[in-house]
Amino acid sequence: MKSLCISFLAVMISSHITRANGAQIMYLASISDKNIVSYQLNEKTGELTAVNTTTLPISPGPMCFSPCGKYLYAAMAGKDSKNETVSAIASLKIGNNGKLELVTYAKIDIRAPYIQVDPTGNFAMTAHYATGEVNVYKIKDQLITGENIDHHKTERTAHCIEFDRTGKFVYVPHTSPNKVYQYRLNLETGRLTPLKQPWVVGPDEDHQYHQPRHIAFHPTLDMAYTSNERGGGISGYKLNTRNGMLTLSQTLSSLPEGYTGSSAAADIKITPNGNFAYVSNRDTETRDRHQDSIAAFKIDSKGKLTRIGTFPTVWFPRSISIDGTGNYLVVAGQKSGTIVTYRIDTESGELRRLKEYDVGDGTIWTMWQ
Numbered sequence: 052m053k054s055l056c057i058s059f060l061a062v063m064i065s066s067h068i069t070r071a072n073g074a075q076i077m078y079l080a081s082i083s084d085k086n087i088v089s090y091q092l093n094e095k096t097g098e099l100t101a102v103n104t105t106t107l108p109i110s111p112g113p114m115c116f117s118p119c120g121k122y123l124y125a126a127m128a129g130k131d132s133k134n135e136t137v138s139a140i141a142s143l144k145i146g147n148n149g150k151l152e153l154v155t156y157a158k159i160d161i162r163a164p165y166i167q168v169d170p171t172g173n174f175a176m177t178a179h180y181a182t183g184e185v186n187v188y189k190i191k192d193q194l195i196t197g198e199n200i201d202h203h204k205t206e207r208t209a210h211c212i213e214f215d216r217t218g219k220f221v222y223v224p225h226t227s228p229n230k231v232y233q234y235r236l237n238l239e240t241g242r243l244t245p246l247k248q249p250w251v252v253g254p255d256e257d258h259q260y261h262q263p264r265h266i267a268f269h270p271t272l273d274m275a276y277t278s279n280e281r282g283g284g285i286s287g288y289k290l291n292t293r294n295g296m297l298t299l300s301q302t303l304s305s306l307p308e309g310y311t312g313s314s315a316a317a318d319i320k321i322t323p324n325g326n327f328a329y330v331s332n333r334d335t336e337t338r339d340r341h342q343d344s345i346a347a348f349k350i351d352s353k354g355k356l357t358r359i360g361t362f363p364t365v366w367f368p369r370s371i372s373i374d375g376t377g378n379y380l381v382v383a384g385q386k387s388g389t390i391v392t393y394r395i396d397t398e399s400g401e402l403r404r405l406k407e408y409d410v411g412d413g414t415i416w417t418m419w420q
Contacts, residue, residue, distance in 0.1 A: 075374055076102075076149035076420050077381060079390065080125060082110040083413030087125065089149030092419075097379050097392050097405045105151040109137055112415050113165050118172045120420060121145055122154075122193050126177070128162040138162045140175065142194040145420070157188070157197035165211045165265075170218035174200070174241035178223050183207040185223055185232070187241050201242045205232050211265045215275070220246075220295035224263035226280045229253040231263050231288075235295055251297040253279065253286060260284025260304055265318055270325045274354035278305070278319035278330045285319065285330050285348060287356055300354075305330040305346035307361040312336035317369045322377040325350060327400040329380060331368035332361070341366045345382060345393070347400045362402040365391050372417040379405075383414035390414060 075092040077099065089103040109127035116123055125141045140163070141156040161184070163177035168190065175188040175195045187201035208227040214220065214236070221243055223232040230250040234243040254261040263277035263286065273290040275297055283306040288297040305316050317331045328348045334341045343366055347359035365384030372381050373395070380393045380402060390410050393402040 073148070075376075077372065077374070078114060078123065078149065078151075078418055078420070079383060079410060079414060080111040080114055080416040081411055081413045082112060082129070082415045084411050085110050085129075087111055087114070087123075087143075087151060088410070089151065091148065092374060092379065094374075094376060094378070097394055099381075099390075099392060099406075099408065102148050103150045105143065105153065107141060107153060108132060108156070109139060110413075111141065113163065114416050114418055115167050116418075116420060117168060117190075117193055118170055119193075123151060123420075124166060124168065124175065124195055126163040126166045127156065140166060140177075140188070140195045149420075155194055157195050159186070159188070159197060159199075167212050167214065169214065169236060169238065169241070171238055174236075176212045176221060178209040178212040180208055180210055183209050183225070185209060185212065185234075185243065187243065189241070200240070203234075203243060203245075206230070210280075213266050213268065215268050215290060215292075215295065216270065217292070222266050222275065222297070224266050224277055225250075226262040226264050229256055229261050229263070231266065231277065231297060233295060233297065246295050248296050251288065251299060253277070253299065254284070254302045260286075260302055260316075264316060267319045267321050267328070269321060269350065269354060270323060272325065272350075272354045274350075276319060276321065276328055276356075278316040280315050280317070282306070283310075283314040283316045283330075283332045283346075285316075285328065285346070285356065287354060289354070301356055303348065303356055303358055305332055305361070307332075307342065307344050310342065312338075312342075318371045320371050320373045320380070321350070322373055322395065323375060324377055326377075326397075327359075327395065328356065329371060329373070331364070331371050331382065333367050333369065343368050343384075345371065345380070345402060347402060349400055359400045362393070362404070365389050365407065370415060370417045372419055374419050381417050383410075383417045385414055386412070388412045388414075390417065
């Protein structure tokens with residue numbers, strides 16, 4: 052395999068170099084402003100300072116990094132300069148202080164609500180919500196191309212696509228059918244093969260907290276966790292590392308005690324040390340005072356979840372992210388026009404609100420390097 056991004060070891064080395072040479076950078080994508088803003092973190096105070104803004108030709112959405120950390124990839128969708136509706140994936144080179152340079156973008160057929168790159172850096176994976184499908188695109192010279200090398204028709208509402216920590220298996224949560232599709236990845240060809248059990252079913256549909264939306268893998272344990280969109284919840288799954296199959300083991304509510312009305316869980320993130328998991332809850336009721344929240348959970352040495360509590364947050368928290376030290380959590384309010392930072396208590400997992408920032412409407416994705 053000819054690639055500068057060889058393995059997860061490259062990710063570890065890259066992250067170490069990035070941390071040694073400067074402050075952590077957080078990237079925030081806005082569909083309304085058609086840009087990605089880079090923020091520098093003060094690790095002592097948690098303060099964020101905007102340092103660079105990159106305007107794109109089409110509205111950005113989900114993002115991910117190349118394994119070597121030199122490129123940021125962003126799915127885009129919307130009107131271009133010719134007022135044509137376009138879906139694409141942008142390849143942006145990362146410079147000093149989080150400065151981004153748009154090198155190229157590849158047009159794809161359908162909007163991708165989630166993208167991820169395999170450990171070799173040779174293949175980009177996309178999940179497609181509206182049509183229910185998974186695609187694999189070739190990466191050449193660290194730039195995502197429009198060359199589609201694999202395609203799988205699944206079911207509508209494919210919401211996320213992620214790897215286990217070995218990079219050998221791929222998982223695609225689907226909300227409406229209440230399933231997580233499971234695949235084995237051929238690291239040579241980029242092709243996906245459905246596992247013997249092609250999907251694992253989420254919590255029973257008569258359970259209040261079902262419909263897996265996003266999935267996150269524990270950094271050291273053979274466990275995966277999903278945010279469950281319907282009702283608001285979190286589920287734990289045991290991972291069989293030999294065959295890649297998941298087994299549902301636990302489901303808990305992510306909603307505040309006494310919450311009334313409808314709610315839709317969105318994102319899920321796990322701290323780098325694997326001690327805590329966080330889920331964002333979007334209040335979907337029409338009310339004067341929105342009751343959106345972040346739910347916190349303790350993960351024990353066997354992967355079992357214990358609820359810590361919920362913490363009020365900004366309106367419609369579609370995306371959350373945790374910095375590399377595990378000390379700070381950022382929540383992007385898609386409808387509030389703000390982001391808010393929290394300090395994570397590394398002993399209890401509780402969140403202490405630090406500061407809210409006006410960033411404009413349509414904040415769709417946040418992540419750290």
